Amino acid sequence: MPTQLPNERPLREPGAMELDPSGEGVAIDETRRLIASSKVEGTPVFDRAGEQLGTVYNFMVDKVSGQVAYVVMSFGGFLGIGESYHPLPWRALTYDTRLGGYVVDIDKDRLADAPRYGADEDPFMDDEYVAKVDAYYKTVPTA
Amino acid sequence: MPTQLPNERPLREPGAMELDPSGEGVAIDETRRLIASSKVEGTPVFDRAGEQLGTVYNFMVDKVSGQVAYVVMSFGGFLGIGESYHPLPWRALTYDTRLGGYVVDIDKDRLADAPRYGADEDPFMDDEYVAKVDAYYKTVPTA
Numbered sequence: 355m356p357t358q359l360p361n362e363r364p365l366r367e368p369g370a371m372e373l374d375p376s377g378e379g380v381a382i383d384e385t386r387r388l389i390a391s392s393k394v395e396g397t398p399v400f401d402r403a404g405e406q407l408g409t410v411y412n413f414m415v416d417k418v419s420g421q422v423a424y425v426v427m428s429f430g431g432f433l434g435i436g437e438s439y440h441p442l443p444w445r446a447l448t449y450d451t452r453l454g455g456y457v458v459d460i461d462k463d464r465l466a467d468a469p470r471y472g473a474d475e476d477p478f479m480d481d482e483y484v485a486k487v488d489a490y491y492k493t494v495p496t497a
Numbered sequence: 498m499p500t501q502l503p504n505e506r507p508l509r510e511p512g513a514m515e516l517d518p519s520g521e522g523v524a525i526d527e528t529r530r531l532i533a534s535s536k537v538e539g540t541p542v543f544d545r546a547g548e549q550l551g552t553v554y555n556f557m558v559d560k561v562s563g564q565v566a567y568v569v570m571s572f573g574g575f576l577g578i579g580e581s582y583h584p585l586p587w588r589a590l591t592y593d594t595r596l597g598g599y600v601v602d603i604d605k606d607r608l609a610d611a612p613r614y615g616a617d618e619d620p621f622m623d624d625e626y627v628a629k630v631d632a633y634y635k636t637v638p639t640a
Contacts, residue, residue, distance in 0.1 A: 388566055388621055391534035391556040413534040413558065418592045420565035422558060423531055444563045478531055 391415070398455035399427045399442075407458065407465060411439055414478060424478075424487070425456065438470045441477070441484075446491045460491075534558070541598035542570045542585075550601065550608060554582055557621060567621075567630070568599065581613045584620070584627075589634045603634075 389397075397410040408429030413422045425447055427440045447456040460468065469477075469487045477483040532540075540553040551572030556565045567584045590599040603611065612620075612630045620626040 387559055387561065388557040389560050390569075391537050391558060394534050394558070413563075414531040415534055415537070415556065415558075415565060416530055417532050418530065420556075420587045422563035422565075426533075449561045 398453070399425070399447075400450070400453055400455055400457050401461050402457060402459050403461070404453070405462075406455075407460075407462065408440070410456070414441070427458075438472055440465065440468055440470045441487045443488060443491045541596070542568070542590075543593070543596055543598055543600050544604050545600060545602050546604070547596070548605075549598075550603075550605065551583070553599070557584070570601075581615055583608065583611055583613045584630045586631060586634045 391413065394410050394413050399407050399409060401407050408427040411426040411428035414424040414426065415421070416423050422444045424441045424443055427442055428437060429440070442458055446460070447458050449455075450457050468490055469483065471477045471483075534556065537553050537556050542550050542552060544550050551570040554569040554571035557567040557569065558564070559566050565587045567586055568590055570583045570585055571580060572583070585601055589603070590601050592598075593600050611633055612626065614620045614626075
């Protein structure tokens with residue numbers, strides 16, 4: 355298991371071919387750079403030590419700007435709670451092309467205290483909740 | 498039917514409440530500003546005269562930047578062809594909060610000549626196809 359991941363990796367090696375479908379087991383509706391919104395569910399999310407924390411449940415996209423604002427990560431079990439959902443601000447994530455997933459600079463212990471919600475909740479309707487998410491991840495040291 | 502739509506509408510009226518769930522029939526996983534990636538399918542796409550051209554099939558999202566690069570619009574029937582998919586560059590679209598959908602500055606006649614693909618194709622793997630899409634919509638006059 356890798357002990358530390360660089361914060362960013364180049365998306366393409368210099369001089370690499372533009373298309374390399376065999377390189378990473380690229381799936382339908384997914385190129386190295388683009389992924390269909392219908393395919394984001396299940397993308398793994400890792401901590402900075404390379405340990406998987408959960409998987410992407412969905413992206414919350416700004417309808418006007420087209421920018422992903424939050425990634426909702428789902429997981430269940432290892433913290434002793436049922437299936438639950440952690441909204442992660444987009445800027446707290448880095449896509450790692452080698453891992454084929456997102457890296458977030460938070461470990462399991464801190465995640466246990468982070469804002470989460472249950473399957474029957476819709477917290478993005480609540481501005482106060484969203485502000486709490488933003489505030490929580492502002493305190494995460496960057497790299 | 499409105500004959501001409503302004504290119505952009507303010508997302509919130511000045512002084513409006515931050516949350517107004519009853520205002521626009523807001524659905525689960527959807528606020529006025531954010532929409533879950535799992536819910537984008539079906540969002541209507543209109544031409545500038547307010548006529549519906551099709552619906553969103555999916556968003557193609559840049560995994561690294563989190564920016565939607567293309568909206569794939571599906572439609573079938575009225576042009577005499579089967580279900581097909583039109584990739585629209587994000588910058589060619591404007592979200593209209595009143596219509597609850599996207600407006601693209603192209604009419605049905607021009608759309609008939611625009612790049613499209615069938616259900617069993619995965620054109621985003623093909624850089625030349627993507628370049629063709631970009632080039633096509635560069636020639637659309639902006640408002």
